[in-house]
Amino acid sequence: MWWQKLVSNRGKSPGEQPNAKVTEDGSFDFEGALRDLRERKEDIRPSDVVLFPEPLRSTLNFAIRIGEVSLTDFANMMKLDISQARQLTELLVARNLLHVSAISNTKETFYETRLSAMTRQLGRPINDIWKKLD
Amino acid sequence: MSKIVSVHSFRGGTGKSNTTANLAALLAMDGGRVGVVDTDIASPGIHVLFNFDESEMKHSLNDYLWGKCTIQEAAHDVTGHLGGEVKGQIFLIPSSIKAGEIARILREGYDVGLLNDGFREVVQQLGLDYLLIDTHPGLNEETLLSIAISDALVVIMRPDSQDYQGTAVTVDVARKLDVPKMIMLVNKVPQSFDLEDVKARVEQTYNVPVAAVLPHSDEMMILASSGIFTLRFPDHPITKGLRNVVAEISK
Numbered sequence: 001m002w003w004q005k006l007v008s009n010r011g012k013s014p015g016e017q018p019n020a021k022v023t024e025d026g027s028f029d030f031e032g033a034l035r036d037l038r039e040r041k042e043d044i045r046p047s048d049v050v051l052f053p054e055p056l057r058s059t060l061n062f063a064i065r066i067g068e069v070s071l072t073d074f075a076n077m078m079k080l081d082i083s084q085a086r087q088l089t090e091l092l093v094a095r096n097l098l099h100v101s102a103i104s105n106t107k108e109t110f111y112e113t114r115l116s117a118m119t120r121q122l123g124r125p126i127n128d129i130w131k132k133l134d
Numbered sequence: 135m136s137k138i139v140s141v142h143s144f145r146g147g148t149g150k151s152n153t154t155a156n157l158a159a160l161l162a163m164d165g166g167r168v169g170v171v172d173t174d175i176a177s178p179g180i181h182v183l184f185n186f187d188e189s190e191m192k193h194s195l196n197d198y199l200w201g202k203c204t205i206q207e208a209a210h211d212v213t214g215h216l217g218g219e220v221k222g223q224i225f226l227i228p229s230s231i232k233a234g235e236i237a238r239i240l241r242e243g244y245d246v247g248l249l250n251d252g253f254r255e256v257v258q259q260l261g262l263d264y265l266l267i268d269t270h271p272g273l274n275e276e277t278l279l280s281i282a283i284s285d286a287l288v289v290i291m292r293p294d295s296q297d298y299q300g301t302a303v304t305v306d307v308a309r310k311l312d313v314p315k316m317i318m319l320v321n322k323v324p325q326s327f328d329l330e331d332v333k334a335r336v337e338q339t340y341n342v343p344v345a346a347v348l349p350h351s352d353e354m355m356i357l358a359s360s361g362i363f364t365l366r367f368p369d370h371p372i373t374k375g376l377r378n379v380v381a382e383i384s385k
Contacts, residue, residue: 046246046278050310061312064282067254115282116247117275119239 028055030084037091044097045117055079056088060097064113068101071109136257138265139383140280143290144300146177146271149321150290152359153376154268155183157288159362160380162213162222166263169209169256171195171227173249173280174270175239178229182359184212186226194230198252199244205252206259218365225260246276250283264383272300273307281308286315286383289342292322293332298339305340317382319375320347345382346375 033056049060059077063069075085089111092098101110141154151174158168172180172195181191190210193203209225216224230236257265267280281287287308291297301318308316320336323329329347336344351372354363364373 046275046282049282050278050307057310058312061282065285065312065314067283114247115250115279116245117279118245119243119275 028053028078030080030088034087034091037088037095040095042095043116044092044095046115047117049115060092060113063098063111064115066113068110068112069098071111074111136262136264137285137383138253138257138267138283139286139288140267140269140277140284141288141290142269142277142281142304143271143297144273144304145291145294145297148271148290148292148297150174150271151180151183151268152354152363153288153290153319153321153379154266155180155362156364156373156376157380157383158224158264158266159216159218159220159364160376161264161266161383162216162220162224163218163365164380164384165221167223167225167261169225169227169260169262169265171253171256171265171267172229173267173276175229176236176270178231178236179359180268181226181228181231183362184224184226185215185217185361186210186212186228188231191228191230194235195227195252196230196235196239198227199239199248205256209256209260216362216365218362222263225256225262227256246279249276250279253280253283273303278307278311281313282311284313286317287313288317288319288345288379288383290319290321291336293320293324293327301340305342315382315385316342317379318342318344319379320344322350323347325349343382345379348372348375 033053049057052060055078059074062077071082071085071089074089075082078085089098093100096116098111098113101112104110141150143150154170158170161168170180172178175195193208195208197203198205198208205227208227211223212226213220213223253265256262269277269280289301289304291301318336318340320332323332329349333344333347349371353367353370354372357363357366364376367373
């Protein structure tokens, strides 16, 4: 279970955690995060956000709670330049966590956030008990 | 500004639904417009506390998730069911209690993102001051989503070894989700326990403020979910404890 991994990592510094994307000096591993998001095939789920490295986790937590975030705010919170921030947000759009808002203009890109996940894996064999209940 | 509040416990039987219904009643008594969503789709029950009969359930949360209705259409005004003087209003979004519909949602699953959309929409459309989310026990994607978008999380536990361990998981996850406010409630505490001592121990263990330590109550057992406790027993220690939780939520 994902949460068992979380609890087993309790008290460890970010660098000690197996999923952490931090460099040796403890800063955010931007290239590593890009690579992980590119390799990812599934949409981002609530349980993924819990395991994201800092400051990506807290930035996304903030955006999810508010429901929206601008590219400039995202870049500021991530301590990235606009170009780097855009690379990340484009991957987050591709993984359906962010959607480009209609209020975006030439000066600023705004994103709406939407966590998504199916509560049940599709394609799992149907158990007979549910047929009986139906 | 409206607030979304999740009520959660790692284990079942802690009194989540009862607490949620009573918090909703207290908030509404103070004049609030309160929405209550039963996201415990696998084992719904909070509608019973509001004396809300299945025959009145025109639409449920299940219907919304299947695209059969809007979230507002699934919201039922249950204020008149409370049997007490309430200045505000309570809207209940119940989950279906039909076996086939529960089975369908478990079998087919649903996109938890629809919950997110629905929560925000119903807050706006009904002009709610508070949206209380009665969650499914344990941790799953929909519970994480509820916690992630909440302004406050009420964590309920009993003085029980299994609850102690599970609550640590909930608290860890809530911290990872940066919930702005976390409040603990210790429920069903044996009368022989020193309530202040329990409060101090729990606060020390989790480093989270405990808003109330509620003693086990025969009156609550006898009421047996057939009504809202705080309306029936306005001067009971449990009611006073729940008022403390409301005060924390409202801050």
